[in-house]
Amino acid sequence: MVAILLIEDDPLVRRGxxxxxxxxxxxxxxxxTGEAGLDAFAASTPDLVVLDLMxxxxxxxxxxxxxxxxxxxxxIMLTARGDDFDVVGGLAAGADDYVIKPAQPTxxxxxxxAVLRRTQGSGEGVRMHGDLRIDTASLTVSLRGxxxxxxxxxxxxxxxxxxxxxxxxxxxxxxxxxxxxxxxGDSRLVDNCVQRLRAKIETxxxxxxxxxxxxxxxxxxxxV
Amino acid sequence: xxxWWLRGLxxxxxxxxxxxxxxxAAAAAWSSAxxxxxxxxxxxxxxxxxxxxxxxxxxxxxLAFPPDQATLDRLRGxxxxxxxxxxxxxxxxxxxxxxxxxLRTAVRxxxxxxxxxxxxxxxxxxxxxxxVLITAPDGTRTPSGIEVYSAEDLTAVNQQVQGLxxxxxxxxxxxxPLAVLLAxxxxxxxxxxVRELRDTxxxxxxxxLAARTPPKGADELAQLTVSINEMxxxxxxxxxxxxxxxxxxxxxxxxxxxxxxxxxxxxxxxxEVLETAAGEMEPDAQESAQLAITETHxxxxxxxxxxxxxxxxxxxxxxxxxxxxxxAAVRDCLRARGWTGEVELSAQEGIVLGTDRRRLDVxxxxxxxxxxxxxxxxxxxxxxxxxxxxxxxxxDHGPGLSEEVLPHVFDRFYKADAARVRTPGSGLGLAIAxxxxxxxxGTLIAENTGSGARFVLELPRENR
Numbered sequence: 001m002v003a004i005l006l007i008e009d010d011p012l013v014r015r016g017x018x019x020x021x022x023x024x025x026x027x028x029x030x031x032x033t034g035e036a037g038l039d040a041f042a043a044s045t046p047d048l049v050v051l052d053l054m055x056x057x058x059x060x061x062x063x064x065x066x067x068x069x070x071x072x073x074x075x076i077m078l079t080a081r082g083d084d085f086d087v088v089g090g091l092a093a094g095a096d097d098y099v100i101k102p103a104q105p106t107x108x109x110x111x112x113x114a115v116l117r118r119t120q121g122s123g124e125g126v127r128m129h130g131d132l133r134i135d136t137a138s139l140t141v142s143l144r145g146x147x148x149x150x151x152x153x154x155x156x157x158x159x160x161x162x163x164x165x166x167x168x169x170x171x172x173x174x175x176x177x178x179x180x181x182x183x184x185g186d187s188r189l190v191d192n193c194v195q196r197l198r199a200k201i202e203t204x205x206x207x208x209x210x211x212x213x214x215x216x217x218x219x220x221x222x223x224v
Numbered sequence: 225x226x227x228w229w230l231r232g233l234x235x236x237x238x239x240x241x242x243x244x245x246x247x248x249a250a251a252a253a254w255s256s257a258x259x260x261x262x263x264x265x266x267x268x269x270x271x272x273x274x275x276x277x278x279x280x281x282x283x284x285x286x287l288a289f290p291p292d293q294a295t296l297d298r299l300r301g302x303x304x305x306x307x308x309x310x311x312x313x314x315x316x317x318x319x320x321x322x323x324x325x326x327l328r329t330a331v332r333x334x335x336x337x338x339x340x341x342x343x344x345x346x347x348x349x350x351x352x353x354x355x356v357l358i359t360a361p362d363g364t365r366t367p368s369g370i371e372v373y374s375a376e377d378l379t380a381v382n383q384q385v386q387g388l389x390x391x392x393x394x395x396x397x398x399x400x401p402l403a404v405l406l407a408x409x410x411x412x413x414x415x416x417x418v419r420e421l422r423d424t425x426x427x428x429x430x431x432x433l434a435a436r437t438p439p440k441g442a443d444e445l446a447q448l449t450v451s452i453n454e455m456x457x458x459x460x461x462x463x464x465x466x467x468x469x470x471x472x473x474x475x476x477x478x479x480x481x482x483x484x485x486x487x488x489x490x491x492x493x494x495x496e497v498l499e500t501a502a503g504e505m506e507p508d509a510q511e512s513a514q515l516a517i518t519e520t521h522x523x524x525x526x527x528x529x530x531x532x533x534x535x536x537x538x539x540x541x542x543x544x545x546x547x548x549x550x551x552a553a554v555r556d557c558l559r560a561r562g563w564t565g566e567v568e569l570s571a572q573e574g575i576v577l578g579t580d581r582r583r584l585d586v587x588x589x590x591x592x593x594x595x596x597x598x599x600x601x602x603x604x605x606x607x608x609x610x611x612x613x614x615x616x617x618x619x620d621h622g623p624g625l626s627e628e629v630l631p632h633v634f635d636r637f638y639k640a641d642a643a644r645v646r647t648p649g650s651g652l653g654l655a656i657a658x659x660x661x662x663x664x665x666g667t668l669i670a671e672n673t674g675s676g677a678r679f680v681l682e683l684p685r686e687n688r
Contacts, residue, residue: 013493016489016492016493016494017493020494023496080531101485102485102488102491102524103492105497171546183553184560184582216547
């Protein structure tokens with residue numbers, strides 16, 4: 001049973017999604033405004049937040065930023081198709097993934113499960129790369145002995161690329177492996193997550209050592 | 225390019241002015257030079273004849289009659305250097321014989337002084353012929369039979385006449401640059417308003433509907449300017465009204481589809497619940513649920529397509545350009561929709577194109593879906609890269625597109641047959657495909673192969 005916090009202002013959409021997600025076996029709590037959502041979040045931390053971006057009061061972007069500040073709980077946002085402003089803004093605010101409205105519950109459930117799978121370890125041991133220590137069993141990362149808090153998506157991305165140091169991963173490959181998206185996945189998810197990851201593990205994010213860009217192809221880990 | 229030099233107003237005006245000036249000046253010069261030279265010649269002639277008459281009149285009283293050779297010689301001496309004097313058989317001459325036979329006959333017959341102009345070696349001469357008359361004491365005059373012919377050189381007079389002509393030509397030549405200057409000034413006064421009107425018309429044609437030319441003066445050009453301004457005014461007014469109506473209609477479509485999205489979100493969410501519960505329902509309730517589910521999906525598709533079209537209309541559609549392997553993208557598109565078995569794909573491998581992956585997928589899916597629905601198998605998709613373009617051809621072997629359908633195949637909600645059974649498409653598929661292609665600066669055309677329909681999509685290799 002996954003504890004989901006659904007923040008959506010329209011009462012019928014909220015109830016519809018609650019019904020559908022419950023049917024997929026999730027424990028759904030709902031909130032109708034950003035403020036109410038943040039209160040519910042503080043009262044009891046859910047496993048995952050489904051967040052509508054168009055909210056009265058404090059908007060979805062701000063709610064997302066505050067949830068990110070509070071911890072590493074994954075956020076999936078609901079956006080309108082073609083509204084690039086929403087997608088870009090939501091990803092910048094720290095969302096892990098997005099689903100286009102009107103959201104099909106099956107698609108939303110698949111994304112939820114994909115995000116939650118990212119917290120499963122491969123359990124093969126500890127990888128050491130320079131000052132970076134990645135424990136694939138306990139799913140912890142530390143830099144020069146200091147633990148680095150990563151969201152499940154950032155962690156899965158780091159685990160994926162560090163699996164083969166020097167090997168180039170295309171955005172498409174990363175979308176399929178980390179996000180479990182189909183062939184039309186949005187490569188901005190990858191670019192955005194790489195930036196957030198770099199901000200946490202690189203000494204100089206503008207000149208990355210661990211997650212490097214391979215122009216025109218994608219990303220690779222190291223070589224350190 | 226025939227007669228290019230007469231194409232502009234300026235050269236035409238210039239040529240006309242110069243022609244008028246030259247002809248006028250030449251006519252004036254010719255006529256005045258003619259009159260002056262005639263006056264010169266006649267006065268010279270009068271002077272010479274009266275000189276001869278007085279010289280002969282002074283000497284004749286001293287002469288014996290009938291004259292002998294010596295008398296004739298004296299008379300010739302008085303008449304001048306180039307004179308000839310004759311009396312019946314006698315003749316006194318300096319060796320020259322200027323008078324023609326015609327003059328001599330005329331003088332003999334008419335018994336009066338006559339003149340004649342002859343040309344001797346290129347020089348003009350005046351020949352004067354006169355009979356010498358005997359005046360009786362009673363005053364009657366009878367011809368003595370003596371005739372005096374004298375020739376005078378007219379070269380000096382002729383030179384004077386030529387001087388006059390040269391002067392006239394020179395005056396005309398001085399008038400010529402003046403005429404050119406005047407022509408240019410006149411041309412400019414006509415051409416400036418014409419050029420301003422042309423510039424205004426060009427700006428209007430380029431869509432700058434506020435372009436006007438302020439009218440100057442009250443001539444025909446000013447009236448034309450006023451008329452053109454009025455025309456532009458009315459065009460602008462109706463364009464603004466039309467644009468506003470169009471914008472209203474487009475915004476309405478965008479607003480409607482936007483508003484529809486919220487209830488559709490609820491419907492989409494609960495349809496799945498309904499679907500999973502349908503198994504336990506009565507058969508008619510189960511069928512009703514199935515109908516609701518199907519129609520909800522269609523409604524969602526329609527609203528999504530409407531919103532997509534609205535974004536194109538509003539100009540807010542943006543392409544998210546990525547490097548895309550075209551063959552792989554087409555293959556993925558077919559596979560994702562379960563069409564791999566129904567479509568023959570021949571794709572040139574390794575074509576990488578900067579394009580929007582999702583939009584390319586939409587275009588290919590619409591074309592192939594259309595071919596599968598309205599055409600007949602085999603449906604073939606060909607991917608190639610001729611020159612600087614990437615070409616995707618979708619060919620079916622159905623009845624093809626009729627002449628009436630062909631021009632409207634990309635129209636929104638165009639139904640080839642009003643009674644046609646409703647298809648799963650929204651009626652916007654090909655319109656959206658075309659808009660997507662245009663967004664990439666490409667072309668999409670529909671044609672008949674003779675054994676079916678073919679859609680040819682071409683995208684430029686270099687994307688902006």
